[in-house]
Amino acid sequence: MKALIVVDMINDFIDGQGSLYVENAGRIVPFVNTHIWLNDGLTMFANDNHLKDDKEFDNFPVHAIKGTWGAQLYGGIVMQLKLLIGHFLVCYFRFYSA
Numbered sequence: 001m002k003a004l005i006v007v008d009m010i011n012d013f014i015d016g017q018g019s020l021y022v023e024n025a026g027r028i029v030p031f032v033n034t035h036i037w038l039n040d041g042l043t044m045f046a047n048d049n050h051l052k053d054d055k056e057f058d059n060f061p062v063h064a065i066k067g068t069w070g071a072q073l074y075g076g077i078v079m080q081l082k083l084l085i086g087h088f089l090v091c092y093f094r095f096y097s098a
């Protein structure tokens with residue numbers, strides 16, 4: 001099975017108002033959207049998603065709190081998904097690992 005995995009395309013990282021905004025991150029949105037659109041397999045979104053007291057905040061600013069705007073998929077990506085009804089999966093992670 002073929003799958004496209006899109007990681008952390010959430011408001012807190014991509015939007016200029018996000019709490020852990022990565023400068024110019026929005027520039028990759030058209031590239032990501034093109035791959036989402038062209039993918040004929042499953043598209044899986046792996047998103048950071050924290051509770052308020054997660055250990056990760058010892059090292060990073062508070063971000064991607066479950067249920068907040070910051071933890072939601074970035075708007076430009078969401079618009080693309082509306083055209084792909086039923087062909088994607090969203091997963092949430094409280095911890096990162098390399």
Ligand SMILES: [Zn+2]
Nearest residue numbers: 048050056064
């Ligand atoms: Zn995180």
